[in-house]
Amino acid sequence: MSTGxxxxxxxxxxxxxxxxxxxxxxxHKDDSNQTPISFAGIPEQLVLPLQxxxxxxxxxxxxxxxDVSKGQIIASASHNGLSANIHAPTSGVISxxxxxxxxxxxxxxxxxxxxxxxxxxxxxxxxxxxxPDFNNTESKLLLEQIQQAGIVGLGGATFPTAVxxxxxxxxxxxxxxxxxxxxxxTCDDRLMRDEATKIITGIxxxxxxxxxxxxxxxxxxxxxxxxKALQLACQDDDGISDNVKVVAIxxxxxxxxxxxxxxxxxxxxxxxGELPLDIGLIGLNIGTVYSIYKAIxxxxxxxxxxxxxxxxxxxKPQNFEALIGTSFNYLAEQAGGYTKMADHLIMGGPxxxxxxxxxxxxxxxxxxxxxxxxxxxxxxxxxxxxxQPTLPCIRCGKCMDVCPVKLLPQQMYWHIRAKDxxxxxxxxxxxxxxxxxxSYVCPSHIPLVDYYRFAKNEIRDQKIAxxxxxxSRERHEFLLFxxxxxxxxxxxxxxxxxxxxxxxxxxxxxxxxxxxNKKDTSKADAIKAAMARAKAKKDERDKESSTRKESLxxxxxxxxxxxxxxxxxxxxxxxxEI
Amino acid sequence: xxxxxxxxxxxxxxSNVSTVMLQVLLALIPGTLVMFYIYGWGILINVVLAIIFAxxxxxxxLIIRKRPVLPFLYDLSAIVTAWLLALALPPLIxxxxxxxxxFFAIIIAKHLYGxxxxxxxxxxxxxxxxxxxxxxxxxxxxxxxxxxGSKLPGFIESLYTTLGITAQPDWDAITRATPLDAVKTGLRxxxxxxxxxxxxxxxxxxxxxxxxxSLAFAAGGFWMLYKKIIHWQxxxxxxxxxxxxxxxxxxxxxxxxxxxxxxxxxxATMLGAFFIATDPxxxxxxxxxxxxYGASIGFFIYIIRVWGNYPDSIAxxxxxxxxxxxxxxxxxxxxxxxxxxKPAHDPEPKKGSDK
Numbered sequence: 028m029s030t031g032x033x034x035x036x037x038x039x040x041x042x043x044x045x046x047x048x049x050x051x052x053x054x055h056k057d058d059s060n061q062t063p064i065s066f067a068g069i070p071e072q073l074v075l076p077l078q079x080x081x082x083x084x085x086x087x088x089x090x091x092x093x094d095v096s097k098g099q100i101i102a103s104a105s106h107n108g109l110s111a112n113i114h115a116p117t118s119g120v121i122s123x124x125x126x127x128x129x130x131x132x133x134x135x136x137x138x139x140x141x142x143x144x145x146x147x148x149x150x151x152x153x154x155x156x157x158x159p160d161f162n163n164t165e166s167k168l169l170l171e172q173i174q175q176a177g178i179v180g181l182g183g184a185t186f187p188t189a190v191x192x193x194x195x196x197x198x199x200x201x202x203x204x205x206x207x208x209x210x211x212x213t214c215d216d217r218l219m220r221d222e223a224t225k226i227i228t229g230i231x232x233x234x235x236x237x238x239x240x241x242x243x244x245x246x247x248x249x250x251x252x253x254x255k256a257l258q259l260a261c262q263d264d265d266g267i268s269d270n271v272k273v274v275a276i277x278x279x280x281x282x283x284x285x286x287x288x289x290x291x292x293x294x295x296x297x298x299x300g301e302l303p304l305d306i307g308l309i310g311l312n313i314g315t316v317y318s319i320y321k322a323i324x325x326x327x328x329x330x331x332x333x334x335x336x337x338x339x340x341x342x343k344p345q346n347f348e349a350l351i352g353t354s355f356n357y358l359a360e361q362a363g364g365y366t367k368m369a370d371h372l373i374m375g376g377p378x379x380x381x382x383x384x385x386x387x388x389x390x391x392x393x394x395x396x397x398x399x400x401x402x403x404x405x406x407x408x409x410x411x412x413x414x415q416p417t418l419p420c421i422r423c424g425k426c427m428d429v430c431p432v433k434l435l436p437q438q439m440y441w442h443i444r445a446k447d448x449x450x451x452x453x454x455x456x457x458x459x460x461x462x463x464x465x466s467y468v469c470p471s472h473i474p475l476v477d478y479y480r481f482a483k484n485e486i487r488d489q490k491i492a493x494x495x496x497x498x499s500r501e502r503h504e505f506l507l508f509x510x511x512x513x514x515x516x517x518x519x520x521x522x523x524x525x526x527x528x529x530x531x532x533x534x535x536x537x538x539x540x541x542x543x544n545k546k547d548t549s550k551a552d553a554i555k556a557a558m559a560r561a562k563a564k565k566d567e568r569d570k571e572s573s574t575r576k577e578s579l580x581x582x583x584x585x586x587x588x589x590x591x592x593x594x595x596x597x598x599x600x601x602x603x604e605i
Numbered sequence: 606x607x608x609x610x611x612x613x614x615x616x617x618x619x620s621n622v623s624t625v626m627l628q629v630l631l632a633l634i635p636g637t638l639v640m641f642y643i644y645g646w647g648i649l650i651n652v653v654l655a656i657i658f659a660x661x662x663x664x665x666x667l668i669i670r671k672r673p674v675l676p677f678l679y680d681l682s683a684i685v686t687a688w689l690l691a692l693a694l695p696p697l698i699x700x701x702x703x704x705x706x707x708f709f710a711i712i713i714a715k716h717l718y719g720x721x722x723x724x725x726x727x728x729x730x731x732x733x734x735x736x737x738x739x740x741x742x743x744x745x746x747x748x749x750x751x752x753x754g755s756k757l758p759g760f761i762e763s764l765y766t767t768l769g770i771t772a773q774p775d776w777d778a779i780t781r782a783t784p785l786d787a788v789k790t791g792l793r794x795x796x797x798x799x800x801x802x803x804x805x806x807x808x809x810x811x812x813x814x815x816x817x818x819s820l821a822f823a824a825g826g827f828w829m830l831y832k833k834i835i836h837w838q839x840x841x842x843x844x845x846x847x848x849x850x851x852x853x854x855x856x857x858x859x860x861x862x863x864x865x866x867x868x869x870x871x872x873a874t875m876l877g878a879f880f881i882a883t884d885p886x887x888x889x890x891x892x893x894x895x896x897x898y899g900a901s902i903g904f905f906i907y908i909i910r911v912w913g914n915y916p917d918s919i920a921x922x923x924x925x926x927x928x929x930x931x932x933x934x935x936x937x938x939x940x941x942x943x944x945x946x947k948p949a950h951d952p953e954p955k956k957g958s959d960k
Contacts, residue, residue, distance in 0.1 A: 047942070052616050132612075210616065286942060299943035356606070365606065372608040373615060382610040405615045416676050418622050419722030423885045424836065425620070432942040437890055438934060455941045463614030470620040471722075477612050 041274045044294040046287045048429040049279040050464045052210050054249060059337035059344040060213035063221050066348050067361050069117050073142045073352030074389040076129050077102050080185040082109025087140060093121045098153035098328055101140050111187045112177035116330040116350035119144040130374055130388045132381040155326040161232050169236060169323060176322035177329045182312030185393045192236055199307035201239035202292060203230060203316055205246040206276060206283030209376030212396040214333040215313040217346040219253035222317060223260035229320035230271060237309060242271045243292050249278040280378060281462040285310050287431050299458055334390060336362040340369030340399030355386040355397050368401035377405055378463040418471040426465035426475060432458050436465040436475050443482045451482050626681035628834050632825035633688055639821040643750045643814045645757030647696020650767050652688055654700060658707040659687030666716040682721050686710050689729040689880055693873060695747045697766045702740055706732035726927045727887045730920040737915060749781040750814050784812040784871040786916040788863050798860040812871055819875040826879025838895035839888060840878040844869060846903030877919035887927045894937035902926050
């Protein structure tokens, strides 16, 4: 249920809905959006992690010492699952393939390809085909090109775009996300202003591929220039412009969250655990659309992206088009260097980004912003509140009022402090989107999101541990069962053997006593005994198999909430061993 | 270059506990001033004395519990508790009764449970309940108020009386029952009906002064609503339920049951609805839970006022419902984004796992 409030935006007259909660932090957009995007230049070295997308690492297809041309694939998408190609952003020599620190919250390192650039920026023959007449091109070819180009969702999720676009589900609405609700970040804003026509062309390509009924470009109303530019670009286009609408949405964090944006534009909610595709919607970020344009029209794979370098820790905040693999350090130099106030280096925005300890780390496909700021500037009212101590929760409910998912942050916090993760799950903690609104408004300054991240990890770990424990318990039970069975069989065999021996002895004695006339009967007895033995053995076998079936059945009924996988594995195991 | 690391969100707003509590204190000012106008210096002396006791006891408790003293004193929550309790006490009450009340509020109800944020019961109401049970006589001595034309005791006189420097006055000569008290004793004695009581001029002028007090507290409450310090659900549900029950009973028998006007605008109804029942720590926290919580308090207020032993009953009604809060909160979770229309919790939650 949406709150049902309806806004009539003067720009587009599109009916809009509201999502629950949200906050208005200071946005700081003007810091960095005053000048057009400029190319950051080619640094001496580029470092390209193999993992720049959701899914599995790409596989290196070059060796140390190889010359590479601009646009050459240096690591190709793994065939074992979701993955994306990685290209050489410029020409040069592969100087190393080694572990380097990744731009990740963990600060861990991972395998990276290092290119020493040669400043020639030479394509050789690595450019892709171009399809200027994309409307008369087979969709399959276009999708292949997008896959080849290594394009992933540039809004931050980095889901391989070709996979997303290949879904067979019917699309009702194509949503282009230009909301850019995180404070400080202006890369999409600037891209919309500077390259509106190319973005609209990118949307035409998507319309050709997805055949949606409508296409909405959502932009927060604090970016009037971007809205105007896109509207102009729409009008330039002939004929089909009526099914592309630029929608100005109210400025409110986190309206750019995929699920929140869907609620604003359609009034629908994506069911928990499902994808927008399941309700006929697909969302793509402005930057992604732009890179689709570059791949199809200009034949250029994803070699660079737009990144905002901003904050009071940098002398000339601005937007760059930077090659993937450029270090933060290089970008900071291009932006006039650090000021004295460079306390933090944050990749992403101040609400959902993460802090990096070092600037000798490369930007990747997901890096939309480098925020370099002093600690005090991040606190709304500057120094006065910067070092507020954390106080106990007073259950004021401000967090609940701003939660865009309508969770009860105060209750989840309470349960997590008590390590009662089950109750936290009852409160749907797994639906938390980490947006940070709750921590932002908390008058007690409790780092709520940290608690939720911790709990979500803990719940995941517990689940895995539980599955493992179930499996090993069942294995152990089966081991005991097998030992018991073997022992019983051995005992029975021995007993039968003993009985047979005794009988033989007795018979032998009788034979000696009574002589020839008993011979026939003893023979008949021996046959009878053998038959009886065989029957007994057969019964035994039947009984055993039935008890085994029973024990299995018991297990199935006793484990009301079975980890099915473990059970299946276990039965497979039994089949093998029996 | 190296940087400081931290986790997101890096932004924080400027709201903090002190600001919240300070706004509650500001909202209490109009009602307190009207009470001061009607009942004289005794009211302000109570408030100031209560705050001094509360802050001292809070500091001692924090030191004993080895907690940082200044940040926790700075949160102003002890002052809010003291102020609320003081407003519920009659003027000229002996200082040591005040101290006993504050001791139970701050030490027993708050710090023994873990201090700010951990108290299951409303501290001010625990203090009040202890006093009304232990000192029923002193707790009912409301002096004759200014609207009847009698002269109020001056500042020095009030202070000396409270501190016990001068002897206790002849209470019978200077006190007058509050409207709720008058109705209660009148009806219980069986000699008069509510209709007769309501025709007495004195009763009406005292009731009128309580209506002024109630309106002033309601004004403070509306300001807190405007400032989003409190949510609307508790006060609205509380007042509506109380008005509904008293209205129905009044229509049924105007002779024996007080009017909705009496119930809603006298006693501590408004103070309770906007300031006491809304104490976030001990109140229900979900939107629907707040409605249930507020409505139940309104219901219990009426029951206890009419059929119980005490003329007013905010404290007991609030304390009863404090106990039900965890249950209410668990079963009134809002529907989370992307979940069905049904409440998202497990319908039969803890059957196996509690054992």
